[in-house]
Amino acid sequence: MPLLDIRNLSIEFDSPHGRIRAVDRVNLSINPGEILGLVGESGSGKSLVAKAIMGILNDRWHVSADRLRYNGVDLLSLSAKERRKLMGREIAMVFQEPKSSLDPNDTVGHQLHESLPTDECKVSFFQQKKWRNERIRGLLHQVGIRDHERVMKSYPHELSEGVCQKVMIAMTIAYKPRLLIADEPTTVIEAGAQAQIFKLFRKLNQLNEVSILLITHDLEHVESWTESITVMYCGQTVESGLTKHIFKQPFHPYTMALLQSMPHFDEMLGHKSQLTTLSGCVPSLQHLPIGCRLGPRCPRAQRKCVQVPQMQKSRGHYFSCHFPLIDDEEPS
Numbered sequence: 519m520p521l522l523d524i525r526n527l528s529i530e531f532d533s534p535h536g537r538i539r540a541v542d543r544v545n546l547s548i549n550p551g552e553i554l555g556l557v558g559e560s561g562s563g564k565s566l567v568a569k570a571i572m573g574i575l576n577d578r579w580h581v582s583a584d585r586l587r588y589n590g591v592d593l594l595s596l597s598a599k600e601r602r603k604l605m606g607r608e609i610a611m612v613f614q615e616p617k618s619s620l621d622p623n624d625t626v627g628h629q630l631h632e633s634l635p636t637d638e639c640k641v642s643f644f645q646q647k648k649w650r651n652e653r654i655r656g657l658l659h660q661v662g663i664r665d666h667e668r669v670m671k672s673y674p675h676e677l678s679e680g681v682c683q684k685v686m687i688a689m690t691i692a693y694k695p696r697l698l699i700a701d702e703p704t705t706v707i708e709a710g711a712q713a714q715i716f717k718l719f720r721k722l723n724q725l726n727e728v729s730i731l732l733i734t735h736d737l738e739h740v741e742s743w744t745e746s747i748t749v750m751y752c753g754q755t756v757e758s759g760l761t762k763h764i765f766k767q768p769f770h771p772y773t774m775a776l777l778q779s780m781p782h783f784d785e786m787l788g789h790k791s792q793l794t795t796l797s798g799c800v801p802s803l804q805h806l807p808i809g810c811r812l813g814p815r816c817p818r819a820q821r822k823c824v825q826v827p828q829m830q831k832s833r834g835h836y837f838s839c840h841f842p843l844i845d846d847e848e849p850s
């Protein structure tokens with residue numbers, strides 16, 4: 519049974535122009551111990567999906583799904599209190615905006631103290647403070663923070679975005695979740711420390727069987743660290759499957775364009791040569807094209823693309839395109 523099982527998740531909000539669907543019938547499934555990558559251009563709805571799983575979208579948003587189950591439990595049928603309890607115990611999220619996710623009025627040390635699970639502390643009452651301080655130092659060390667004392671005494675606004683991000687990662691790993699949602703976990707972290715964070719995630723995944731939903735723009739990280747991948751465009755899933763298969767042979771023109779936009783250092787690149795990108799930009803949610811949402815930007819678009827393409831399956835990939843990049847000579 520998948521740990522997280524999402525079928526036809528839609529997320530809408532009311533605007534002066536009427537109700538707008540920002541995420542449209544997205545499917546995701548993560549098995550215990552699996553690392554799944556969620557990719558797509560800015561504004562494709564990745565963070566909204568993550569926030570809907572966590573149940574932290576405010577009342578302005580309308581979340582519906584045929585299935586939104588965590589470990590067999592229907593998340594949409596839980597009360598807000600039950601949902602918070604489950605999230606606090608089982609699912610943790612590293613937010614994309616680390617500074618705004620920390621309490622600006624509290625020191626980082628105190629926030630870390632608060633995030634430590636109470637049942638983990640087995641020492642006597644008088645030794646608890648010392649135990650907690652040591653545990654926090656250990657966590658900060660794991661995420662690559664060496665000057666523990668200064669960081670613990672600081673307020674979030676006194677620290678860089680990168681350090682705040684590391685603090686958030688330390689908080690999330692403190693209570694050993696079963697599912698970790700990491701939304702752009704290393705974008706604001708210096709390159710050298712990014713590898714350390716990914717090694718930490720890999721360790722959590724391998725030693726504690728933590729499942730990870732990795733949301734990122736960095737396709738190199740996706741290729742190196744994930745087993746499966748879901749590609750989103752403009753609020754919809756366009757392709758999903760095993761990472762190694764999709765990187766070898768994407769079927770959807772959008773996935774192909776994303777992969778072609780990756781720099782390949784094994785090939786000779788001309789001086790100041792441009793990387794391949796799709797022309798145009800993601801349409802606004804208020805002015806979506808009819809039929810396939812990629813239509814106006816797609817190099818393979820044809821007349822049939824004014825009809826919405828349905829999700830289909832071939833050779834283990836799911837994709838929604840009328841004219842996929844399938845080599846017909848290969849066996850199915």
Ligand SMILES: Nc1ncnc2c1ncn2[C@@H]1O[C@H](COP(=O)(O)OP(=O)(O)OP(=O)(O)O)[C@@H](O)[C@H]1O
Pocket residue numbers: 531540558559560561562563564565566567614803
């Ligand atoms: N609070 C909000 N009010 C109105 N629209 C919103 C709000 N938050 C997100 N959206 C819209 O929902 C869509 C999806 O946003 P989301 O933040 O999930 O994208 P994303 O894929 O995470 O992008 P990025 O890669 O830049 O983080 C975007 O079109 C965005 O403009």
Ligand code: SF4
Pocket residue numbers: 770771772810811812813814816817818819820823827838839840841842
């Ligand atoms: S359905 Fe048409 S427009 Fe959409 S991705 Fe496929 S070829 Fe391009």
Ligand SMILES: [Mg+2]
Pocket residue numbers: 564565566614701
């Ligand atoms: Mg985002």
